Amino acid sequence: MMGMTWIFVVVGVLASTTSAVPYPGDFLPTPKSYSGYSLLRTEPLLREDLARSLLILDGMRGIHFWKYPLVNRSSDILTSPAQLEHIQALLATLGVSHDVIIDDVKDLLAKENDVGVNGYSALEEELERANYAKTLASQDSRVTYENIGSSSEGKEIGLVKISSGGGNKPAIWIDGGMHAREWISPATATYIMSKLTNKEPASESLLSSFDFYIVPIINVDGYEWTHTGDRMWRKTRSRNNGRCIGVDPNRNWGFHWAEQGSSTDPCSDIYHGPRAFSEPETLSVARAIKARPNIKLYLTFHSYSQLWLVPYGYARNTRPVDYNELVRLAQVGKNALSATYGTSYRLGTAPDLLYPAAGGSDDWAKGSAGIKYAYCLELRDTGRYGFLLPSNQIVPTGEETFNGLAAMAKELHRTLKKQQTRPVGGPYVNADKELNSPSGGEAEYKL
Numbered sequence: 001m002m003g004m005t006w007i008f009v010v011v012g013v014l015a016s017t018t019s020a021v022p023y024p025g026d027f028l029p030t031p032k033s034y035s036g037y038s039l040l041r042t043e044p045l046l047r048e049d050l051a052r053s054l055l056i057l058d059g060m061r062g063i064h065f066w067k068y069p070l071v072n073r074s075s076d077i078l079t080s081p082a083q084l085e086h087i088q089a090l091l092a093t094l095g096v097s098h099d100v101i102i103d104d105v106k107d108l109l110a111k112e113n114d115v116g117v118n119g120y121s122a123l124e125e126e127l128e129r130a131n132y133a134k135t136l137a138s139q140d141s142r143v144t145y146e147n148i149g150s151s152s153e154g155k156e157i158g159l160v161k162i163s164s165g166g167g168n169k170p171a172i173w174i175d176g177g178m179h180a181r182e183w184i185s186p187a188t189a190t191y192i193m194s195k196l197t198n199k200e201p202a203s204e205s206l207l208s209s210f211d212f213y214i215v216p217i218i219n220v221d222g223y224e225w226t227h228t229g230d231r232m233w234r235k236t237r238s239r240n241n242g243r244c245i246g247v248d249p250n251r252n253w254g255f256h257w258a259e260q261g262s263s264t265d266p267c268s269d270i271y272h273g274p275r276a277f278s279e280p281e282t283l284s285v286a287r288a289i290k291a292r293p294n295i296k297l298y299l300t301f302h303s304y305s306q307l308w309l310v311p312y313g314y315a316r317n318t319r320p321v322d323y324n325e326l327v328r329l330a331q332v333g334k335n336a337l338s339a340t341y342g343t344s345y346r347l348g349t350a351p352d353l354l355y356p357a358a359g360g361s362d363d364w365a366k367g368s369a370g371i372k373y374a375y376c377l378e379l380r381d382t383g384r385y386g387f388l389l390p391s392n393q394i395v396p397t398g399e400e401t402f403n404g405l406a407a408m409a410k411e412l413h414r415t416l417k418k419q420q421t422r423p424v425g426g427p428y429v430n431a432d433k434e435l436n437s438p439s440g441g442e443a444e445y446k447l
């Protein structure tokens with residue numbers, strides 16, 4: 001399964017979570033062309049009003065924020081040739097300087113798929129490699145595949161359970177592909193799936209301590225759309241919002257839903273949706289998580305920026321009481337990840353390292369589902385290629401992320417064992433109970 005090209009890895013994942021290939025075969029939409037689009041990076045925006053002025057571009061034709069405008073941060077803006085002059089004039093008026101960091105993204109799009117296409121179209125590859133997860137399940141008795149729900153367009157959302165031996169072990173949940181264009185995310189989740197089942201000692205040892213639940217692609221419709229319609233698509237593909245399609249699934253979870261860093265505008269890339277869990281994709285995954293109370297660690301993969309994000313992300317200065325313990329465990333993972341190829345990650349909360357954004361799955365996992373250790377990883381890179389990561393980085397990203405996960409899981413196993421040996425009713429038991437309980441105050445959203 002593990003190839004080196006985007007088509008190979010990514011399409012394998014796509015097919016694995018799709019009940020039927022959705023094209024009639026002789027019809028494929030013409031993908032949106034990004035020929036001539038350039039990526040601009042502003043200098044850090046020194047005042048709030050500058051960030052606000054740039055934000056009016058959000059949702060405009062020919063403009064995509066790869067990094068949203070925020071005070072004291074630089075913003076990355078993908079711009080069509082038609083909008084380039086307009087944006088450059090606006091930046092000049094605001095007194096904000098910028099660099100053109102990618103001249104024409106079409107060159108990168110080509111690089112993304114540069115190897116081994118072998119004359120096959122993506123569709124043919126998809127048909128050929130259909131059902132990776134299902135095949136894995138049919139070949140390995142430790143793997144089970146479950147359809148946990150249907151997307152807006154009726155595709156299966158697949159959950160893979162990898163578990164050796166009977167009984168219910170503590171579990172680790174991993175999901176990917178929440179944001180459609182972040183291709184390295186589903187690829188990495190799939191890579192981890194294949195590593196865990198490769199029967200090597202490191203994997204066997206992990207499976208002796210934990211059950212693994214992996215949803216390689218949550219946003220199956222959006223992901224497909226990045227292959228067939230628009231490579232830069234981020235949201236779901238739900239159609240219930242009038243003129244604009246889709247909801248940002250990582251603003252749609254029912255914990256501090258519709259607060260900071262999300263938008264009421266259906267045309268925005270950070271639209272939170274008409275209500276919490278309006279999207280069948282987030283609802284299905286949330287239900288599947290809630291139904292498995294033995295999950296001890298929640299990991300969600302995004303890209304890009306190389307960040308190891310610790311809750312909470314919904315607002316500034318909202319660290320959970322056990323924040324230091326979450327950082328301690330994350331540090332173990334981050335160190336092992338970095339030791340693999342020297343890739344450096346920054347560790348902290350989203351508001352500190354990125355921006356506040358409410359309605360994310362990591363916050364919900366911790367705050368509503370009560371999973372003590374919940375993290376969001378922003379995978380490679382730091383902006384050289386951004387979402388258009390060349391295919392030769394798929395495997396190294398998978399390797400380093402797996403090493404990070406493995407080290408963290410080992411340390412978690414030790415931590416859980418220590419807790420078990422504490423005297424019942426001792427002070428730590430009570431403290432842990434309190435730390436694990438969902439934080440109160442916010443509205444409870446029914447699943």
Ligand code: 0X9
Nearest residue numbers: 250302303313350357360363376
């Ligand atoms: O904004 C997001 O949803 C994530 N970044 S991305 O560039 N992949 O879109 C970060 C989410 C961090 N977690 C929370 N804010 N809860």
Ligand code: ZN
Nearest residue numbers: 179182302303
């Ligand atoms: Zn994302």
